[in-house]
Structures are given as C-alpha cells and as structure tokens.
Amino acid sequence: MAERAFGMRGRHEKKTVELITSEGSIQEILSDHKIDPEQVANFITGASEFRILVDIVSSQLDADRMDYILRDAHSTGVKYGSFDSEWLLSSLCIGTEPNRKAPGDAYDWRLCLDERRGLHSAEQFIIARMHMSLQVYFHHATRGWEAHLLCLFREAAALAEKNELPESTPDLAREFFRTKGKAGPAQFLQLDEATIVCAMQQWTFAEKHPRLRDLASSFLARRKVFHCFELPRSDYRVTMQLSSELKKIGQEERDWLLDSSDLVSYEDFDSIFRGSKRTPAEVSTTAVLLAEGALGAPARPVEADSIMLRAMGDNPIEAINRLYCHQDIVVPVKKVLAALGVS
C-alpha cells in the first residue's frame, strides 16, 4: 500500500536494499557468514552479472511468487491458487539466455524449466496466478478497500506535510506519512500494522480534520464509503477525458481514483503474452523459459511449446478498469460518466 500511495520511490526492493546494506542486524549476520551485503543487494535490484541468481529473487519463476500465491490462496480460502510447487521446483534447470550462444558461461545462465517435466507445471502455475489475480487481487471488494486506504494515506500525508496531523498520532506513523514512506531503516523496521491501526484509532477523534476522521473511522468499522463503477473497456481518449473531468469534482486519490489492472504494483499476470511484437529485452525480462535440461542448453519462452498458453496469448484478458469515488461525490460523478457516454 505504501508503494501505491507514495509512488515508485518507495519500492520494496529499494527498502530491502537499505535494510541489508545499512548498519544493523541483517548486515552483521551476512558479514558473519562471509557474505557481502552489497552482492546480496545486487541480486535484489537485478544489477548482478549473475542473472540466474537474480531470477531466483525476481522473475516469472521467482521464490516470492511461488510462495505468495499458495499462501494467499490458503489465507483467503480459495482453491484457485493451487499448483504443484514441489514438482515445479524439481523441474527447474539451468539454460542459456535466449539469443545468446549456448552453452553460455555463468553470466548467461537463466533459471528455466526442464521441457520434458516442467511444461505442465508452468501452465498450472500461470493459470493459478491468473485466477488469483482475477478472483482475489483484482476483486472489486479487495481493490475497493485498497482504494479507501490509499485515499486515507494520501490525506494523512498531506496533513503531515503541513505538520497538521493530530498530536495523538504515534511518532512512527507521523514520520512515515511525513516522509511519504521514506522513513529510515531503523524506523521502518519498527513500523507495523499495529502502529497504523493505532494512528487510525486516534484519528477517529480528529474533530479538526473531518475527512481524516471519516476515512479512518469508516475503515476501522468496515463501513464502505467508496462507490465502485465498473468501466467498460474504452478508448484511452475517454479515460484521459474522464480523468480531466473528475479533477473538477474532487481531488485525485483523495476523493476518487481510476483503478486499472494495468497500472498497479502487482506483477502483471498476462504480461508475458501481451503484444505480438516483442523485443529480446521483453522476452528476456518477462518470459517463463524452457530448456532441454542439460547445463547451459538454449532457453526459449514457454508459450512456444504450449497450446494453452498460446491460446491465452492470442486472446488476452481485457484489463479491468474501475472508478472508485467517495460516496459524497457519487451524483456528480454519475453525471460526468453519462456526459462522456461511459455507462
């Protein structure tokens, strides 16, 4: 949420690098094991000569993705996110970067799936991710509460900038909003959900700041104050005009926000299929790769071998477009939508 509220500058990779390279317990533990924190930071930011190690941290087959899909499916009680993670892990092999001479050296190695064993687990994994995206991550209720929280964070940050947050706001939360999520590593490590909830509880008494009070109290009471309009797939001209017209009614990301599955911080589930014209950079960055299994064999994008994934590529799922607005401005928003012919 901090990334969405305060822009890309607060990306979690950057924060992780700060935590690893700044003085503290993580740096000490790494150094005790003769691991250079700087090298670990390079794997996290992707700026390492050893691409295969970057792949483990951040790629279509990275450890985080394999973990969070199963965990989120379990936590939300849905079955969509199931895939055979053990089989997928046992199918991993090392190939050579597409468009490079194979077998390449360690600099050109990439994390791939064995073409004989991994194809179907790759399909299962990609479909699990797609279903989780549609049914959980981009569900209108999930995104609605995120929109609510986003507007609350923006409101708090605007007040913090003017030093007008209620005095009862915990110092850690005050610093978090004042710096727009860029608090130092020591403070960041102490900041948790309890601190933010505590701040919100205090804000429910903020008589001088009715919007802050309203957003905090309604969030804590699970009282829905943001209305969702599902927008049809429309020409970008309409989206841009809509954005301009809405600014006359209220503040963006305070009173309303346009939410598109293309413009979010979650990794894009169909990005690997989108577009027929693909550059080597895009293939290298976004594709799930298959290889023959022997060390350094040439790698290729998985969709070349999969009828199912090719079909998905040929018929990409439309982006989800929604408009969330505070209930106070629903009437004028409806008028704008009608004037633009968006129903």
Added chain:
Amino acid sequence: MHPTIRIAHLVHLLKRIEGRKKLHKIVHILQELGAPFVEPFQYSQYGMYSQQLTTEMGHLVRDKLVTEDGTNVFVFKPSKDLARLLNALKIEPEPEWASLAHELNKLSPQMLEGISTVLFLRERGYAKEKLRLRLVALKPRLGSIADECIERAADLTENSALV
C-alpha cells in the same frame, strides 16, 4: 495527471523516438532527474526497463494515438489524433522537462543505456571509481563509452533545472 497522458505528451513533443530501448531509457533518465514520470523501473539484462511503460505504450498504439512501425527497431510517432486530444485536455504545451527530453532524444541508445545505468548505480550509493568498475562489469559492451556516460550523467544532474 493520468500517467499515460504524460507519456503521450512526451511522444507528441519528441515527434519520433527510435526504439523501445530509447524510450525506456529517456523516461527513466527524466524521472531520475526529477521529471514527474511515475512508471516503476527495474534493472534488467538490457538496462532499466518498465513493464508499466510497455503497457501504456501498447494502449496508446492500440488506440491509434501513437504509431509504432518497424521490424527490429520500433519507431514511435504521434498521430494527429494525439495532438487533438492533448489540446482538448489543455495540457501545458512546454513542460519544464521538454528541453531535456529533446536533448536526450538526440543521444544514441547505447549512450542512454549507459547514462541510465549510471544514474541507477548512483542511486544505489556507488560513486567515482567504484561506480565506473560496476558499470563496466554490468555493461562490458559499453566499456569504450563508460567514461563519457559517467561525465554526461554528471553534467545532466548538475545542469538540470528539474533536480
């Protein structure tokens, strides 16, 4: 402002951008120098890359606001509709990052890749000789222009009114 409006405005101002690599590096450098582009970038095998920017350009091309032609190198150009749209939206004709964008568009993709990587490394805390060594390690094929990339990145930062 909707983030794609700013990207559309960039294409409108530059009239012609030769290659996706060039586009990504220009936007990344502008962002690093303080222009209000919001696309998240990640370091990848081919330098700084933004999935969101790729998606936004895909929309602009699909909606015929931008044309994209070519086989190996894709050339982006604004369509007549884009000028009409920006006019209708009353977009500021010359934002403060415009002259810098024009300057960057004159550079080669390799030079832009080098400068963009230097800015990324500087953000990571690298400086002086350590920065140079890291740049050459990551981009061996840019070795012959590494010093020039570092100098240009320094000049851009010092002389940019945006920083």
